[in-house]
Amino acid sequence: MTDLFTAAYAEVQAAAPYIQQALASPFAQQVSLQRFGGAAAPFRALIGQVEDQSTDAPGVVEPGISSRSVTVVLPPDAPVADVGFIVTLADGQVLVPVAVALNPAGLDLLWVVRMAALVERTRVSLLTFTLAGQGMTQDRHGNPIPVPGVPLPVSARLVATADPKLRDEVGADSAEVVLVGRWGTLTAPQARPPGVSWGSTSPLTLDGQPGVLSIALAYPDSDLAQEAQFGARFLARWRAT
Incomplete structure (x- = not known):
């Protein structure tokens, strides 16, 4: 059984170069990722098709978020393990996560993040x-x-x-x-x-x-x-x- 899992792990790891090629391909785009309080950093990302009224996206009553969501694939070194970041696309559109980022099988090959466009409604x-x-001072008469x-x-x-x-x-x-x-x-x-x-x-x-x-x-x-x-x-x- 151990040999079977080892072989399966090796097969999955063999996909790593193909993931890197996809992120480097014309199908991906350069985005800017910024964690709150930190500096923005460039990453390559694959942006999926917009899905209207996705079950993973918040409803239109949620503050400042579109109900139309997209799936974003980012490289494993992107700092998205925790919420608290925004992604800015090449056209200036800003995306925010609406679900916790996924690291498939915990293999650190890529991040899959469900995101929605930021729309300032408030x-x-x-x-x-x-x-x-803090403390005391004196007025012009010397009184504290x-x-x-x-x-x-x-x-x-x-x-x-x-x-x-x-x-x-x-x-x-x-x-x-x-x-x-x-x-x-x-x-x-x-x-x-x-x-x-x-x-x-x-x-x-x-x-x-x-x-x-x-x-x-x-x-x-x-x-x-x-x-x-x-x-x-x-x-x-x-x-x-």
Whole structure:
């Protein structure tokens, strides 16, 4: 039995040169792969046909992703074992993974990744929170006063929701808008910024109306991969001023 497995392994390994040839062929294209927080690197990739409403792709209600997915084949040295990256095609289209990358049989011959086009559907807003200053200083009369707060600008994608359950969870009244947010942008998602906690506030203008956004609750994804790829999710209240 051991000899049988050894022979089968050798047969599969013999396919490695053909995989390399396919990735070097005109059927493949040069792409740019970037892990969040890292530099982009060039790789050759085989891009499959677009499949509409694939069962592996998220639905159209998911934030910022197309429901049309493709299969992408990448070389074994591509850093795609974990989510948290984007692939930019030669025509500028950006793809994001919608499923964990597969290393067939664990043989490190290639990566097979299910991906979908990135489509920014959500509004990206620049929020500015004020972090508490550290220590004490003196006013012009020599009296001790706290060090002034430090502004912290951070991007977030915000979508209004009328879900009564979410409104109840954050205690919103009729004059407040409840927002579902994700930290960062689709190409640079973030975890909750250090120093920003539930109750932190930021000025925010919506449709020309000045107001104040207040962070209300964490709203974590059930799938940690979703959070790693698209940023930590939260709930907030907004009130006009």
